[in-house]
Amino acid sequence: MIQRYVSWSVIAFITVLGIIPILFMLKDTFFDAQGFSLLGYQQLLKNKSLWHSFQNSLILAFSVAFSATLIGTFLGILLSKTSLTLRYVWFILLSIPLLIPPYILAYSWYALLGRESYFGTLLFGFWGSFFILFCVYLPIVILLISLFLRQINPRLEEAGLLVCPWFCVLSKVTLPLLKPAILFSFILVFILSIGELSVANFLRFDIFPMESFVQFSAFYDFKTATLLTMPLLLIVAIILSVESHFLSKKNLHLRSYMHPLTIPLGKLRRPLLGTVMLLCFVIVILPLIGLLQQITLESFIHAFSKASPALTRSIFYASLGATLLSFFGFLTAYIVVNKTTKGWKFLRGSVLFLFVISSIVIGLALILFWNTPTTNFIYTTPLIILIGYLIKYLFLSSEIIALKLSEIPQTYLEAAKLTGASHREILWYILLPLAKDSLIIAWIIGFIFSLRESTITMLVTPAGYHTLPLYIFTQMANGKESTIASLCLMMIIATLLPLFALLYYHKKTKGSF
Template sequence: MSSDVRRIELGGLGALWRSRAMGPGRAAAAGTVLIILLTASPLAALLLSVFTGGMKAFSILADSSMLWLIARTTLLGALATLWAMILGLPPAWILTRTNLPGRRILLAVAVLPLAIPPYIGAFTYITLLGPVGWVNTVSQAMGADGPVVNIYGLWGGIFVLGLFTYPYILLMAGSALRGSDPALEEAARAVGLGPIDAFRRVTLPLLRPSLLAGALLVFLYALSDFGAVSLLRVNTFTTEIFHQLNTRFDQRSAAVLSTILVFITAMVLVAQRGSLGRRGFVQRRSGVKPPTIYPLGRWKVPALCCTYIVLGGSVFLPVALLFYQTGSPMSLLHTLIAGQRFLWNSLWTATVAATVASGLGLFVAYLAQRRQGLAGIFLTSATQLGYAVPGTVLGLSLILLYNAYLPWVYGTAAMVILGYLLRFLPQAVQGSTAALVQVDSSLEEAARSLGRSGWQALREVIFPLIRPGIAAGWMLVFISSMKELAATLLLRPAGFDTLPVRIWIASIEVDYAGAAATSLILIAITAVPLFLVTRRDTTLSQLD
């Protein structure tokens, strides 16, 4: 074939490709605008509601209790994060860097608190450590003068939130420990440092990015939590926002409080980014051997005790209490039959939200990884808003927006799905991104050189390779949507209850048997996909 003919054919293929690329290009632009509007408009509506209310809207800031509310909320988040670090870091090292018997099974069990929402944990510990709980009942029967322990209040909130969010620390630190370079620790040992000093002076500083990422997740979760703190009677921003909406019916005051909480969250995110700065934390190079597995020897029993104490407080004890409070298998079966409608509401809304989020997450991840332009940057930043904004704030923002501009959507189940979608879209984006970065772009280019369009290359070549990451993101969004309480309480239409809503209502009404049975159903449903997500080491790091 002559060079002229070859140039003509190549030019024809190039023209054909350019003509085909116009469609996807316009679709990408339209999709980018749509997602940015979808994710940013609720926050814009919140800010508009605050600043159009005049100075009267800010009168709540003059309340002397505002500083105490800010201090209490931030203290709750900081101490819950510290407690989660204390609970999560030792098991992370024990289960990834030692020869502890059964460490793979224990690691899978250690992740289970992510399937137990903190409001369920608060409910179980109220029955154990409340003023009329089992511990106080037994102690008073033995002659104690009044309650010896009280789970209600700030310290109870810190205890419960840290106990059921420590897996974020464990997963982040465990992933970093598995990827650490053993040569660094060996060099520290060679200069005379003991195991503890080597960990403190070499390994721990290199874990800083992972620990900060896990700590950020715990802190943001503590700031945004509503269910546990409301049951434990801790007055925070989320409970005060809910009070302003559902008791005083004051949307503007709730909007002001929400804006302050968003501002606190933004400052935390900026501080976390600034704390890492431009430091380098790379420790793995090509050709290094796997991390060292240390024999425990005489420390095997203490390590087992440490691990089982953490798992006992966060998994075994709460689940055992739920089974005891349920009463009998027939009671559990009766609750399941009577609550079919609530179970169905939870399942179908979570399924729809996870499916839509997976599609949008793939779109965002593809633009960010393959196009690497301003559209990808804007999309990635916009999708992070929902996860950084607490459920109560997101619910209020959607109420303000859709009640004013799309009233035909307001008051329907679509609002619940939209809240889930905006709240947990980052998890779907993360799952697709983690899978895409492992696929060489040359595979897509090869498919295009063979005449495939951009959509065909994505469907026939890229999608089969990244399907596990998309599935992991789908399951994470599904789990999170199944557990979500605050946004559901605000956005659900009248009579549209989900399993979390029924648990919260039963707890408020002191129907402990009904709350326990419903909690077991919710845990069982969320535990199955959680096990699937954590089945491989490559998916463990996607839980952030």
């Protein structure tokens, strides 16, 4: 009874916070002054110029997802399953671009190449947008592949090795077993790329989310702006239905094996090491050089003194946001994995819908719904920022925790029930301790995404509560380049904080994590 009550409370909470405000906005796209009308959608279908940017978006997202999945799968195997020298160092280095907000990476490359050099001109347009997004999302694939490689039973590979060499085992045993992870990585990167606006906006590449943005920024037309987010939602819905068809939950269950087999590299060790080092240099070191070359100690101190309140606020809000994300992520994951109520499908669909829909639409929906005299205590305080973080990123944290919860054997819970343990005790003494690692990862991912968020916060941050990304963006308009570069470096350091905390925790727990 309590379980069902809690489940419905969570569903109601997410519905009120995110779904109702957005449905309010979506409703307007189906009505005009005369009543119900699909005229807006008809005009959208007829507008040929829109299809050009739609095509651009699809090509960009597909190219990024395909390249990142291909190279990320190769690197994931290389860095977590081979005898490559210093592989953990390369693993951490290659994860750094994920921690850097995409627009800062774009700015770093701009700072390095300028606008007029040959590579500078290439940067502005498709190739630059593709490259930056590839760098940002490549670590996601590497991390996912590494994670999923741990679920492959080493005995299967050992059996394969009895009849053929490693290359053959990789192609006939390991990679087929990795298929769900590869498909999942591709879809995740595709969804993230197709909705990403800041990089293409900075690098002047015409993509479909820009059409919605122009309606919003040039015409102040909220209805058309919302309507223009629909085609991308449709594409994502199609892809996700393909995903749910091909990926059964069973395939995604994690059962970690502590001693996975290692592939000996032999003569390939040096060339592969060289390739990985080169990749680290291009993807991580070069953009950092671009930033650092503009920074002096004086400019950094000056920028820090100016931006420290925004930095402190950002870290505080991101920490709170991450904690809320972990808390509700756990509850959502628990409801979805254990199907505690009939509404579990609605809940999963809702958090996915909120993750996929444009941040601009979320921001406007939050203003229109929450900005009333009676809810001023939410709208005029940072609570509105936290709501934005929560509804946008709940999908990520709930999925991470769900993967872990689905791994916990049902027999544990049944045994606890037989001994008379209550739901609260099962939750407190069995599930939470067993899901601790995934809660920590969900917290870190929540922290990173909340800290870097700029679109929703741009729209809803109350006066006097601006965050560091907003401060950086306001400085980008005519601010000194050394100041902007210093602020970007501050942002990177702040984003790296949880990674350092994780390494400390890893060391403290003697690698049990």
